[in-house]
Amino acid sequence: MATRRRMLLKVIILGDSGVGKTSLMNQYVNRKFSNQYKATIGADFLTKEVQFEDRLFTLQIWDTAGQERFQSLGVAFYRGADCCVLVYDVNVMKSFENLNNWREEFLIQASPSDPENFPFVVLGNKVDVDGGNSRVVSEKKAKAWCASKGNIPYFETSAKEGFNVDAAFECIAKNALKNEPEEEIYLPDTIDVAGGGRQQRSTGCEC
Amino acid sequence: MHETDIHDLSDDADYAASQQQGSASIMRSDSGRQSSSSEPDGAEVVYSKDNVTIHPSQLASERISGRLKLIKQGSALFMTWIPYKGQGSNARLSEKDKNLYTIRAVPLTEVRSVRRHTPAFGWQYIIVVLSSGLAFPPLYFYNGGVKEFLATIKQHVFIVRSAEDANVFLINDFQNPLQRTLSSLELPRAVSVVSDQSVSIDVGESPLDESQESSSRNVRDGRLSTLQYNGRTRLKPQDPARDLSIHVLEKFSLVTKFARETTSQIFGETHNNGFGAIEKRRYNHQSSIDHPEKASNSAEKAPELVPVAADPLEFDEAALIWGKPRQPPLGPEEWVSFLDSEGRVTDSKALRKRIFYGGVEHILRKEVWAFLLGYHAYDSTYAEREYFSVLKKSEYETIKNQWQSISPEQAKRFTKFRERKGLIDKDVVRTDRSLPFYDGDDNPNVNILRDILLTYSFYNFDLGYCQGMSDLLSPILFVMGNEADSFWCFVSLMERLGPNFNRDQNGMHTQLFAISKLVELLDSPLHNYFKQQECLNYFFCFRWVLIQFKREFEYEKTMRLWEVLWTHYMSEHLHLYICVAILKRYRNKIMGEQMDFDTLLKFINELSGQIELDAVIRDAEALCICAGENGAASIPPGTPPSLPIDNGLLLYSQQDDEVL
Numbered sequence: 001m002a003t004r005r006r007m008l009l010k011v012i013i014l015g016d017s018g019v020g021k022t023s024l025m026n027q028y029v030n031r032k033f034s035n036q037y038k039a040t041i042g043a044d045f046l047t048k049e050v051q052f053e054d055r056l057f058t059l060q061i062w063d064t065a066g067q068e069r070f071q072s073l074g075v076a077f078y079r080g081a082d083c084c085v086l087v088y089d090v091n092v093m094k095s096f097e098n099l100n101n102w103r104e105e106f107l108i109q110a111s112p113s114d115p116e117n118f119p120f121v122v123l124g125n126k127v128d129v130d131g132g133n134s135r136v137v138s139e140k141k142a143k144a145w146c147a148s149k150g151n152i153p154y155f156e157t158s159a160k161e162g163f164n165v166d167a168a169f170e171c172i173a174k175n176a177l178k179n180e181p182e183e184e185i186y187l188p189d190t191i192d193v194a195g196g197g198r199q200q201r202s203t204g205c206e207c
Numbered sequence: 208m209h210e211t212d213i214h215d216l217s218d219d220a221d222y223a224a225s226q227q228q229g230s231a232s233i234m235r236s237d238s239g240r241q242s243s244s245s246e247p248d249g250a251e252v253v254y255s256k257d258n259v260t261i262h263p264s265q266l267a268s269e270r271i272s273g274r275l276k277l278i279k280q281g282s283a284l285f286m287t288w289i290p291y292k293g294q295g296s297n298a299r300l301s302e303k304d305k306n307l308y309t310i311r312a313v314p315l316t317e318v319r320s321v322r323r324h325t326p327a328f329g330w331q332y333i334i335v336v337l338s339s340g341l342a343f344p345p346l347y348f349y350n351g352g353v354k355e356f357l358a359t360i361k362q363h364v365f366i367v368r369s370a371e372d373a374n375v376f377l378i379n380d381f382q383n384p385l386q387r388t389l390s391s392l393e394l395p396r397a398v399s400v401v402s403d404q405s406v407s408i409d410v411g412e413s414p415l416d417e418s419q420e421s422s423s424r425n426v427r428d429g430r431l432s433t434l435q436y437n438g439r440t441r442l443k444p445q446d447p448a449r450d451l452s453i454h455v456l457e458k459f460s461l462v463t464k465f466a467r468e469t470t471s472q473i474f475g476e477t478h479n480n481g482f483g484a485i486e487k488r489r490y491n492h493q494s495s496i497d498h499p500e501k502a503s504n505s506a507e508k509a510p511e512l513v514p515v516a517a518d519p520l521e522f523d524e525a526a527l528i529w530g531k532p533r534q535p536p537l538g539p540e541e542w543v544s545f546l547d548s549e550g551r552v553t554d555s556k557a558l559r560k561r562i563f564y565g566g567v568e569h570i571l572r573k574e575v576w577a578f579l580l581g582y583h584a585y586d587s588t589y590a591e592r593e594y595f596s597v598l599k600k601s602e603y604e605t606i607k608n609q610w611q612s613i614s615p616e617q618a619k620r621f622t623k624f625r626e627r628k629g630l631i632d633k634d635v636v637r638t639d640r641s642l643p644f645y646d647g648d649d650n651p652n653v654n655i656l657r658d659i660l661l662t663y664s665f666y667n668f669d670l671g672y673c674q675g676m677s678d679l680l681s682p683i684l685f686v687m688g689n690e691a692d693s694f695w696c697f698v699s700l701m702e703r704l705g706p707n708f709n710r711d712q713n714g715m716h717t718q719l720f721a722i723s724k725l726v727e728l729l730d731s732p733l734h735n736y737f738k739q740q741e742c743l744n745y746f747f748c749f750r751w752v753l754i755q756f757k758r759e760f761e762y763e764k765t766m767r768l769w770e771v772l773w774t775h776y777m778s779e780h781l782h783l784y785i786c787v788a789i790l791k792r793y794r795n796k797i798m799g800e801q802m803d804f805d806t807l808l809k810f811i812n813e814l815s816g817q818i819e820l821d822a823v824i825r826d827a828e829a830l831c832i833c834a835g836e837n838g839a840a841s842i843p844p845g846t847p848p849s850l851p852i853d854n855g856l857l858l859y860s861q862q863d864d865e866v867l
């Protein structure tokens with residue numbers, strides 16, 4: 001309908017198939033977990049109103065298909081993103097190793113104006129599985145990678161148990177907000193794909 | 208509800224008489240107002256043209272030729288079109304089919320307009336629109352004569368060229384108060400087709416403007432009152448007119464069977480809120496109610512949001528050729544009638560047609576899907592099929608054994624296999640698990656699903672496994688039951704849909720492109736809207752196309768839709784017309800609410816479970832007919848699910864990617 005929006009913050013969740021992207025989104029927005037989520041085809045998003053320093057924002061969280069074969073769709077879905085969440089499964093090494101691909105692919109496809117400082121957040125999900133005994137990616141290793149990529153904030157989560165999910169998304173929202181200009185902005189319906197004119201600042205998360 | 212009446216109009220005796228005696232018997236239809244006053248011998252044929260043809264589908268073999276006549280009866284002029292009987296090239300069409308389209312003495316007083324189409328290539332045709340808003344299918348003049356036809360009309364009734372469109376000729380009998388009311392309500396051409404830049408509507412110059420308000424008050428004050436926010440601009444008169452048309456049609460049965468059937472469809476659908484027009488009206492009202500102040504300005508300046516360019520098809524082609532009513536599914540008794548004593552399907556085309564219009568009962572799916580998918584040949588016998596299945600089972604086991612024999616040591620050194628298997632393992636446990644067939648822990652069917660997909664990824668190693676395949680396989684396994692047969696049916700399906708999963712996504716892009724061309728052809732205002740919103744990539748239809756609407760309908764309905772699509776009866780690409788049909792159903796909401804790409808995607812995703820299957824199949828059928836050869840030409844050759852056009856060696860690009 002009307003195009004004036006109260007600060008829409010667009011967040012994209014990326015990561016290998018089956019790491020729990022849909023579950024994280026639903027846990028955060030609907031406080032629900034289901035074993036019966038289907039593999040995401042194409043893309044979808046949920047929105048949540050969040051309050052931050054007395055201001056209301058709409059967080060638009062995009063859930064995408066995890067198979068790399070669908071990455072070429074990213075061009076349509078990633079544009080105008082304010083923050084990118086990279087998710088891996090702490091029990092699957094490959095999903096961690098792929099974080100770098102996801103990050104680079106995102107930067108290529110979303111082509112933010114300041115890729116060096118574009119806010120990412122990394123989530124190591126499924127820490128609940130088997131009481132942590134099947135874990136193959138250590139927290140230390142994950143944090144080291146995050147540090148090497150410009151101090152990306154890192155959270156360990158369990159979408160199933162709801163563990164750390166709120167904290168993670170709070171940080172995600174803050175980082176997305178930092179990506180926005182300070183003044184209330186007018187978002188036209190058609191976002192300039194080049195993203196010119198939208199200033200970027202900020203680096204890591206203080207939370 | 209009108210079924211009995213329908214038959215009254217087209218019983219064979221009457222039909223035969225009209226064939227033999229031409230105009231004379233036509234006047235003797237049934238209880239209509241004309242029959243009481245008309246004497247057969249008072250009729251004079253003032254125009255007659257042979258080889259005027261209807262194209263019910265894209266298939267040349269299904270065209271129906273006939274003779275178009277104008278008949279003068281006293282001061283009244285009537286139009287008839289009677290198909291030729293038993294014409295050789297039309298052998299596939301039953302007389303009943305032909306009868307359906309017969310135009311039996313329509314008084315010109317009931318005709319609102321004639322639209323002339325003179326394409327640069329191909330035959331000239333006309334579309335005759337009735338006062339009720341119904342239209343006849345395009346009449347193609349194989350031997351020319353459109354001009355003469357219009358000239359003849361002009362000699363006998365008042366006819367004016369539309370100010371909006373030089374190819375539209377308005378016919379109005381202003382002596383008839385009912386006719387006047389109807390024609391003043393009908394303003395299809397008053398709505399200008401939008402330019403690229405704007406969706407504003409200007410009806411200020413409509414020649415029928417003056418009588419509009421009074422007549423709408425006459426008709427339905429209550430119904431129309433909400434329209435007054437934005438006055439005439441927003442007047443979408445088709446609904447009251449259609450309501451009225453039902454009365455007209457009931458009282459004066461001098462309309463064709465076809466028109467009647469269409470009317471009963473409209474009427475029938477009013478109850479289940481089926482056809483888009485009803486939906487559209489509601490959405491329009493909502494938006495005008497939500498924003499009265501904005502809407503009230505819209506008469507003066509080009510409004511930003513609310514007005515929506517009229518659906519260009521609403522008043523011509525599609526208004527009449529809404530797809531036929533759906534039939535009950537094919538049942539066992541009828542199925543047997545399609546088979547000869549040894550089990551061959553004697554007329555596969557007739558079978559596919561039957562399934563196109565009604566699907567098949569679940570109990571028959573196991574048998575019938577194997578034909579539709581191309582696993583079994585239509586001309587195979589029971590015995591041959593049995594033998595073939597045995598052979599194919601052993602072939603399946605051989606392929607399956609290729610991955611089953613991979614030892615853990617070997618797997619360690621076979622990343623691609625491990626990853627492929629991992630991906631499949633992840634997906635099968637989240638495929639249709641809410642169905643009893645797949646639910647619960649350690650469900651053996653889930654394991655079969657996995658085995659088939661893994662075997663397929665070896666059978667077609669280049670394509671491998673891709674998300675969405677499990678959705679396509681699930682109903683097949685559910686129906687076939689047996690692992691090897693399911694595998695081969697899936698293989699057949701993937702012969703057509705494989706390109707959906709290509710790494711370069713070219714199969715998907717081709718289909719999305721074709722949808723955009725079809726929308727451009729069938730609803731240019733909507734196309735312009737998408738263009739303006741930078742939505743022409745049609746990614747919001749991605750899920751629809753990738754897995755053939757699997758996530759949009761409940762399981763049973765998905766199976767119904769698939770068997771209809773697999774008949775390839777109207778078109779191999781009916782699924783694309785289904786996309787267009789759904790979009791058109793919601794076009795007014797999409798444009799009225801000025802949905803941007805994100806909102807549109809969300810809206811489309813949330814339509815899941817809301818779409819009325821039978822109605823969209825019918826719309827799609829109608830759109831497919833409307834689009835005709837232009838539609839077919841909008842779809843690039845080789846677009847899935849057409850079989851690939853190359854030699855089969857390089858179907859899938861072989862470049863490696865990380866997973867798979």
